[in-house]
Amino acid sequence: DAGVIQSPRHEVTEMGQEVTLRCKPISGHNSLFWYRQTMMRGLELLIYFNNNVPIDDSGMPEDRFSAKMPNASFSTLKIQPSEPRDSAVYFCASSLWGSGRAYNEQFFGPGTRLTVL
Amino acid sequence: QQQVKQSPQSLIVQKGGISIINCAYENTAFDYFPWYQQFPGKGPALLIAIRPDVSEKKEGRFTISFNKSAKQFSLHIMDSQPGDSATYFCAARKTSGSRLTFGEGTQLTVNP
Numbered sequence: 550d551a552g553v554i555q556s557p558r559h560e561v562t563e564m565g566q567e568v569t570l571r572c573k574p575i576s577g578h579n580s581l582f583w584y585r586q587t588m589m590r591g592l593e594l595l596i597y598f599n600n601n602v603p604i605d606d607s608g609m610p611e612d613r614f615s616a617k618m619p620n621a622s623f624s625t626l627k628i629q630p631s632e633p634r635d636s637a638v639y640f641c642a643s644s645l646w647g648s649g650r651a652y653n654e655q656f657f658g659p660g661t662r663l664t665v666l
Numbered sequence: 667q668q669q670v671k672q673s674p675q676s677l678i679v680q681k682g683g684i685s686i687i688n689c690a691y692e693n694t695a696f697d698y699f700p701w702y703q704q705f706p707g708k709g710p711a712l713l714i715a716i717r718p719d720v721s722e723k724k725e726g727r728f729t730i731s732f733n734k735s736a737k738q739f740s741l742h743i744m745d746s747q748p749g750d751s752a753t754y755f756c757a758a759r760k761t762s763g764s765r766l767t768f769g770e771g772t773q774l775t776v777n778p
Contacts, residue, residue: 553709580764591770592710592755599764640709646764654700655766657709 551575553658555641561664567629570661573622574643582655583616583626584640592640598624599646610635631665638662670758672769679776685743687772689756692737696758700766701730701741704753713754714741746776 554573562568574581582597596606598618606616613632618624628635642655672689679685689699700715716723716730716739723730729742743750753773757766 582765592768594765594768597765605765642709644764654712654715657711659707660709 553641553643553656555639555658555661557661558659559662559664561666562631563666564632565630566665567627568631568635568663568665570626570639570641570663572624572626572641572658574624574641575656576622578643578645578656579621580644580646580655581618581624582642582644583624584642584657585637586640586660587637595626628663631663633665636663636665670756670767670769672756672772674772675770676773677775679746679774681746681748681776681778683746683776685741685746685750685774685776687741687754687756687774688738689740689758689769690736690738691758691767693758693760693767694737695760695762696767697761698759699730699732699739700757700759701728702755702757702768704755704771706752710755743774746774748776748778750774751776 556571579600583595585593595608596616601618616626638660640657640660642657644655645653670691697718701713702710703713704710714725714728716732718734727744732739753771755771756769759766
């Protein structure tokens with residue numbers, strides 16, 4: 550049973566370039582989360598979707614960041630233009646949420662390590 | 667009110683000792699409290715979780731203690747092993763929501 554799939558696993562890019570991170574949630578899950586992890590700021594929630602609809606994007610650092618979820622099995626996080634301070638590990642997580650399922654865990658992907666030079 | 671405060675930031679324990687990590691929250695709407703374990707190069711994974719209708723939950727060497735009146739909960743790792751060396755995150759969630767609010771994380775090192 551495949552878990553959350555993220556690609557690429559590592560990304561090295563130059564400042565100013567566009568970066569697209571991809572996530573495939575666990576089949577049947579209806580909530581999807583994008584996190585960023587750094588030593589300085591820990592694990593930060595950037596945005597999350599319920600049933601493909603963005604619910605809270607207050608964690609998105611600035612307009613350079615955007616996320617989409619065109620269908621239940623795919624999401625992207627885009628950074629344009631990228632900056633060195635965006636260097637971090639980006640995690641995608643999914644869960645099954647809804648009426649009567651109050652306590653379902655989030656399953657995290659392996660993460661994408663982004664380095665912006 | 668959305669914050670979960672976690673301490674200590676780092677912890678070093680000898681093999682066989684007890685590791686204790688503490689978390690505190692303010693939002694009384696939180697009613698699900700999981701702990702996640704993260705090994706280097708991996709994503710966090712659920713370790714153990716508790717609901718506020720019980721004061722303690724034990725799974726093997728891992729125990730959550732929950733104090734609803736104090737709005738605090740803690741993770742105890744008994745007989746700590748070098749393989750337990752990882753970063754531990756506490757978290758909290760409201761029943762009505764799907765998002766987790768994470769603590770800052772604790773880097774645990776268990777020396778052999």
